[in-house]
Amino acid sequence: MILLSxxxxxxxxxxxxxxxxxxxEQIAISTAGTEVILAMLQKQQVKATFFCTATFALARPQLIKRMVADGHEVASHGYYHSEFEPAHLLSSKLVLEGITGQPVTGYRMARMMPVDEAEIHKAGYLYNSSINPTFLPGRYNNLKVSRTMFWQSGVLQLPASVSPKLRLPLFWLALHNFPMWFYKYLCHKTYRADKYLNLYYHPWEFTDLNDKAKFGFPGYVSKNSGAAMLRRMEELIISFKQRGLAFGTISEFLELSSIQAEA
Incomplete structure (x- = not known):
């Protein structure tokens, strides 16, 4: 299954x-990008998982409700994006459940940073998707971590997808910078090896990020943002569909995979 998040x-x-x-403006830019994503997913008839901060959800509750109405999964991305304490694991979950009226079973730490799995379990989450099992200078050094799902402290770990052997990351920056033929090749190769893909992106990527004076982003961040990112995402989705691959939320995937809690 293809897991877009x-x-x-x-x-x-x-x-x-x-x-x-x-x-x-932070909220407005994320809102604009999210609306583009939701419209694109509806057009392509694809379901996805949205990891939301409680701060954004409280600012745009109707947008969160629209995600649920469209059949998407809402999971937690913490209470704030640039501030964390263990209490936020539960408090963000409760805020999102109050808005969606549904259980929130998944968590992703901001910037894919490490988080105490015992605290994740205590807050009542089933799965955690906060690991990028690759090496990026100054950010990640997870080459010894499993590329695929595993259990830790009673919580299912669902790492972001990376290619076999070389562990080339398939995350958002790769879609911006790799040639499309190469990115699609890596995705299909990884799918054949793992039988699923866990790919993650952000709404602000679907807005124009080329104003360096305003955002300060280097070219590898702003490249292919806005309308170009939307075209790339749709091209990627269509390539998966042409191969007959199914899309779903992470919770749907885990249910279909008959994932059971650790004994």
Whole structure:
């Protein structure tokens, strides 16, 4: 199954590059990108998982409800995107459940950073998708972590997909920068090896990020953003459909895979 997921948050990434934008604009940019994604997914008749911060959800509750109405899964991305304490695991879950009226069973830590699995379990999550099992200088060094699903401290770990052997990451930056033929090749090769793909992106990628004075992003972040990102995403989805591959939410995938809790 193809698992598309989107990390929905207050758009605070410019802070990493020494730029400041107002909270209202952070929410507005993420909202605009999310609306593009939802329209595209509806057009393609594809279901996805949205990892949302409680802060964004409280600012745009109707948009979160629209995700549920469209058949998507809502999972937790923490309470804030740039601030974390263990209590946020439960508090973000409760906020999202209050808005969606549905159980929230999945978690993804902001920026795919490490998180205490015992605390994840205590907060009542079934799965955690916070591992990028690759090496990126200054960000990740997870080459010794399993590429595929495994259990830890009573929580199912669902790492982001990386290619076999070389562990080339298939995350958002890869779709921006790899030639499309190469990105699709890596995705299909990884699917054949693992029988599923766990791919993640962000709503702000579907807006124009080329204003360097405003956002401060290097070219590898802003490249193929906005309309170009939408075209790439649709091309990717169509290539999966042409091979007869199914899409679904992470919870649907786990249910169909008959994943059972650790004994």
């Amino acid at each position: 989107f990390d929905i948050e207050e758009f605070d990434m410019p802070l990493e590059y020494g730029k400041t934008i107002s909270f209202d």
